[in-house]
Amino acid sequence: MKKFFIAIMMCLPMMAGAQNTWEQTEVDVTGKVVNPDQKYLVGAVPVVDGKVVFTTTIEAPGKSADQIYGIILDYMKKMTTEPNQFEQSRIVMNDSVKKEICGSYQEWLVFKNKPLVLDRTRLFYNLLASCEDGKAKITLTRIYYLYDEERQPQTYKAEDWITDEYGLKKNKQKLSRVTGKFRKKTIDRKDYLFGKLKSLLNQ
Numbered sequence: 001m002k003k004f005f006i007a008i009m010m011c012l013p014m015m016a017g018a019q020n021t022w023e024q025t026e027v028d029v030t031g032k033v034v035n036p037d038q039k040y041l042v043g044a045v046p047v048v049d050g051k052v053v054f055t056t057t058i059e060a061p062g063k064s065a066d067q068i069y070g071i072i073l074d075y076m077k078k079m080t081t082e083p084n085q086f087e088q089s090r091i092v093m094n095d096s097v098k099k100e101i102c103g104s105y106q107e108w109l110v111f112k113n114k115p116l117v118l119d120r121t122r123l124f125y126n127l128l129a130s131c132e133d134g135k136a137k138i139t140l141t142r143i144y145y146l147y148d149e150e151r152q153p154q155t156y157k158a159e160d161w162i163t164d165e166y167g168l169k170k171n172k173q174k175l176s177r178v179t180g181k182f183r184k185k186t187i188d189r190k191d192y193l194f195g196k197l198k199s200l201l202n203q
Contacts, residue, residue, distance in 0.1 A: 043164070045167065045187070052158040055138065066099070079103065089103070099132065103128075104124075121148075128140075136201065162182050
């Protein structure tokens with residue numbers, strides 16, 4: 001029994017390391033450890049006219065407005081059938097003349113998925129694209145959440161939940177304990193979508 005206990009204790013550090021291989025500790029040029037929450041802190045959730053609005057302009061040199069429009073429309077349509085999407089996800093506006101697209105999405109945003117523990121929320125948002133020669137403006141807005149809908153449904157608007165005021169601790173150096181997970185995962189989802197569209201438009 002003693003030998004078995006010693007063997008287990010020797011394996012624990014290896015197991016812990018393996019479990020978190022994707023979590024790399026960041027350091028700056030001076031060797032100082034970077035706050036892992038840094039990208040989610042002040043200013044990471046922009047508010048425009050009282051609304052949470054994420055916007056980016058993606059450059060696509062050499063591509064026409066028609067080409068850009070076609071690429072984005074194709075991807076936004078495919079998004080509606082991805083496994084994390086609800087059947088309500090759909091393209092609600094598709095203007096081939098103005099080269100504008102709007103998709104309305106409902107999807108699962110998962111915080112934790114482990115045996116006996118599934119913590120997630122339904123995420124609602126609109127994704128808009130405005131295309132012209134050589135570039136596209138992408139906007140993600142009208143964000144809200146339906147949390148714990150299987151037991152005690154609670155609805156939260158992004159403006160009252162993930163902004164700097166609500167999503168960060170008072171010192172603004174860390175994410176809030178509850179709302180912080182919504183802020184972090186929403187930013188991660190936005191980064192993924194913007195990055196995916198950039199990749200597609202630069203192929």
